[in-house]
Each structure stands twice: as structure tokens, then as C-alpha cells.
Amino acid sequence: MTRKIISAVALLLTVCASQASAQQKSYGPGVSDKEIKIGQTMPYSGPASTFAAIGKAMEAYFQKLNASGGINGRKINLISLDDGYSPPKAVEQTRRLVESDEVFAIVGSFGTASNFATQKYLNAKKVPSLFLGTGANRFSEPEIYPWSMGWQPNNVAKGKIYGKYLLRERPDARIAVLYQNDDFGRDHLRGLREGLGDKAATMILKELSYEISEPTIDSQIQILKATNANVLVDISTPKFAAQAIKKVAETKWPVLHMLSDAAASISSVLVPAGLENSKDVITLLYRKEITDARWANDAGMKEYLAFMKEYMPSVDPTEVLYQFGYGTAQTFEHVLRQCGDDLTRENLMKKAASIKDFELSSMLPGLKLNTSATRYTPISQAQIVQFDGVTWKPISDLLDADK
Structure with a gap:
């Protein structure tokens, strides 16, 4: 009887050790020890x-x-x-x-x-x-x-942050919106409206889209300028953002130009558009700007x-x-x-x-x-920044789309 008990215990310990080892290392496809x-x-x-x-x-x-x-x-x-x-x-x-x-x-x-x-x-x-x-x-x-x-x-969150900023800093803004005619543009626009809340209907004068296949957005800028808006929310990708910056400068439109962060690169957007033309444009950042002396x-x-x-x-x-x-x-x-x-x-x-x-x-x-488990957006905060001709400078604290 004693030998049977010892054998059973030994077997149980072996099984437990095997299970523990399996629990220590559980691999899915593409994973090995190395x-x-x-x-x-x-x-x-x-x-x-x-x-x-x-x-x-x-x-x-x-x-x-x-x-x-x-x-x-x-x-x-x-x-x-x-x-x-x-x-x-x-x-x-x-x-x-x-x-x-x-x-x-x-x-x-x-x-x-x-x-x-x-x-x-x-x-x-x-x-x-x-x-x-x-x-x-x-x-x-x-x-x-x-x-x-x-x-x-996400793009709705970014739009919300823009809306919250405008409500706080420019409550009397007259807004024109240029947006890319896809989910990227439409989600930003939805967020902007949500951020502006009840005032969206009166603050947004005109919304105009463009297709990514179009060669330029010059005609859209001309139409939006005719609204006499003093804020341009420009939800475009780098190529079109650079064109918009140039066209706004060329037409001498005295507007606060807000760019999507997808077009916030100084080297690939603002430099091609012209640094002088780009001065005072606004975007949002959640990263440390490399060209900002604050982070030297x-x-x-x-x-x-x-x-x-x-x-x-x-x-x-x-x-x-x-x-x-x-x-x-x-x-x-x-x-x-x-x-x-x-x-x-x-x-x-x-x-x-x-x-x-x-x-x-x-x-x-x-x-x-x-x-x-119910929140799949790791980052929901950003800061509004403005280009001073050299780098992006903060003009707000961290704003949270969820608060």
C-alpha cells in the first residue's frame, strides 16, 4: 500500500511539473525560444x-x-x-x-x-x-x-481636440474646412463637430472635400476663401497640405491655418511649402518636437x-x-x-x-x-502648437479628447 501511494504521488508530481513547465512557456505561431x-x-x-x-x-x-x-x-x-x-x-x-x-x-x-x-x-x-x-x-x-x-x-479624438481648442481660444471663429474625402478626413470632421458641440452649425461656414487622386486643391482653397472665414481647418495629407499653405499665402488669405498632424512634418511639408509661407500655421503634437530647443x-x-x-x-x-x-x-x-x-x-x-x-x-x-478591454486608443492627449518659422511652439497645455 505504501509503495502504491509513493508511486501515485510521484506520478502526480511528474504531471504537475509537466503542467507547470507548459504554463511557463506558451507559444503561438512565429514564436520560439530564440x-x-x-x-x-x-x-x-x-x-x-x-x-x-x-x-x-x-x-x-x-x-x-x-x-x-x-x-x-x-x-x-x-x-x-x-x-x-x-x-x-x-x-x-x-x-x-x-x-x-x-x-x-x-x-x-x-x-x-x-x-x-x-x-x-x-x-x-x-x-x-x-x-x-x-x-x-x-x-x-x-x-x-x-x-x-x-x-x-484616433481621428475623431484629434478633431475633438481642435474643436475644444477653438471653443476656448476663438469662440467667435468663422471656420472653413478642407478635408480628404475618405475615412481619414470624415473622422476628423466628425470629431471637430463633436468638439464644437452645439456651436458647430454656426461656427462652420463651409466644408469642402478633395479626392486623393486630384492634382491640386487650388480651386477648393479659392472657394473656401470666398466664405470670409478666419480659421481654416485643413484635414489633408502632406502633399495637399503643402499645396494649401502655398495657396493661402499666394492669395493673401488672412486665416488661422490648422493642419492635421499627418501633415506636421517640417522637413516634408513646411519646407516644400516655404518656411515663410508656413509661419503661424497650427497643428497638434503628442511627441517632443526634435527642432525645439526645449528638448536639447x-x-x-x-x-x-x-x-x-x-x-x-x-x-x-x-x-x-x-x-x-x-x-x-x-x-x-x-x-x-x-x-x-x-x-x-x-x-x-x-x-x-x-x-x-x-x-x-x-x-x-x-x-x-x-x-x-473597452478602450483601444492608447493615446488620447495632444498639445496645440504653432510654427514660428523654425520650429513648433506650444500654445496650449495637454488637451484630452476624452475629458
Whole structure:
């Protein structure tokens, strides 16, 4: 009887030890003791190739991370494919990443239309799609798309922040709106109206859209100028924002020009538009502006510039899209570290939806990333800034779209 009891106890201990070992390391597709394979698509070619800087910065950041040993001994293998800013190509490349490369997750893929095209497929496959390069609200709807999450403030949130700022600082503003005729533009416009509340109907004089296929928006600017508005809310992407800045200057329209943060790059928007023409335009920021002397001795900025010098020495470090990719990669690193050895897709989404007061060294002081099972927008704060001819200068405190 004693021998039977001892044997039973030994067997039980063996089973328990085996179960404990299994619990210590749980792996999903693309994960091993040495590697975590992730994927993304980027517009390395096509009309939005400027945004490929995000993917390049993420690749460089993971190189840096791998050089220091990776995460818990696992190297990050980022497979970044060109989608040409084409939704059908994004679907093709994403299917390859999931079905052939068997990546653990999709991380940082850029473009609203491209991410729309792959969203239902990735959710059906239960593949985490994290910190995507889009501000569309469809990536902040966990009740519908539980496997999709954006990173920056969504476009409705940005519009709300603009509306709140105008109500507070320019309550008598006469507003003209130029917007891109897609979800990017329409979500911003919806947020602007929500931020203005009951006054939207009287403050907004005219709303005019443009198609991304149009060569210029000169005619739209002329029509909007004729409204005698004194505020232009310009919800356009870099190419068209630069055109709008030039046209406003050329027509001598005395208007407060508010740009989408998607067009806030000094090097790729304001310089082509002309720095003198760009003076006094307004946008919102949630990052530390690299050209702002305030951050010259900031530890986080020094860390970022050192990274750029070592891992991306041939590019312009003031291009904000590299900073965007850097912050996205840092956020993914944070979530992976929270996962420990439970590297299943389910646990990755659980940890991504459990970020608590996480601060990034390249973001504005006081800005904290938070998520929950019902909140899929990590960042909801931003600061209104104005271009002084050299850099962006703050003209507000941090504004929160949710408060």
C-alpha cells in the first residue's frame, strides 16, 4: 500500500511539473525560444511612400533591441513588405505574412485603406493587429474588432481636440474646412463637430472635400476663401497640405491655418511649402518636437538622436515619421515584455489591452498611454502648437479628447 501511494504521488508530481513547465512557456505561431516573428505592410512604393519611414524606423529599433539581446533572449524578426499603398496588395501581402511566414502578429502596418482591407481577415484569423498606422475609429472598436488596435489618437479624438481648442481660444471663429474625402478626413470632421458641440452649425461656414487622386486643391482653397472665414481647418495629407499653405499665402488669405498632424512634418511639408509661407500655421503634437530647443538637454531626446545616429545615420533625424515608428516599436516592446513567456496571441491582445500609464521617452511630458478591454486608443492627449518659422511652439497645455 505504501509503495502504491509513493508511486501515485510521484506520478502526480511528474504531471504537475509537466503542467507547470507548459504554463511557463506558451507559444503561438512565429514564436520560439530564440525568435518572435512579426509582420507588417508599408507603402515603400506608390503615392504615400513618404510614410515608409515608419517601417524603416521600426526595423532599425528592433535591430537595436536585438543587439542588446532581444526580449528574454528572443530576437525580434520583423518582416516588412511593400503594399504600394494599394488595399488589394496589402491583402495579398498580409495573407502571405499570416499563412506562409506564420507571423505572431501584425504590428504597425500603415494606411487607413490598407488596414481596412485586411481588418476583417485578421480578426477572423484571430491575429493581433497592433499599433497600426491609422487614426481611423474602426481600430478603436473592440466590441466589433477585438484583434485590431491603433496607436496614435484616433481621428475623431484629434478633431475633438481642435474643436475644444477653438471653443476656448476663438469662440467667435468663422471656420472653413478642407478635408480628404475618405475615412481619414470624415473622422476628423466628425470629431471637430463633436468638439464644437452645439456651436458647430454656426461656427462652420463651409466644408469642402478633395479626392486623393486630384492634382491640386487650388480651386477648393479659392472657394473656401470666398466664405470670409478666419480659421481654416485643413484635414489633408502632406502633399495637399503643402499645396494649401502655398495657396493661402499666394492669395493673401488672412486665416488661422490648422493642419492635421499627418501633415506636421517640417522637413516634408513646411519646407516644400516655404518656411515663410508656413509661419503661424497650427497643428497638434503628442511627441517632443526634435527642432525645439526645449528638448536639447532632454534625456529622452538625447536617447532618440543617439539611436538615429547609430542605426539610421543617412536620413534626416528631424523627419517626424521616424519618431512615429520609434514610438510604435517601443510600445510593442513594452507589451511583449508584459507577456513574459506566455507568448500566445490571446495573451498578447490581453496585455495590449491592459497598458497602464505607460510613458514614452519621445512623447510629451505628462502624456500617458492607457488601454483597457473597452478602450483601444492608447493615446488620447495632444498639445496645440504653432510654427514660428523654425520650429513648433506650444500654445496650449495637454488637451484630452476624452475629458
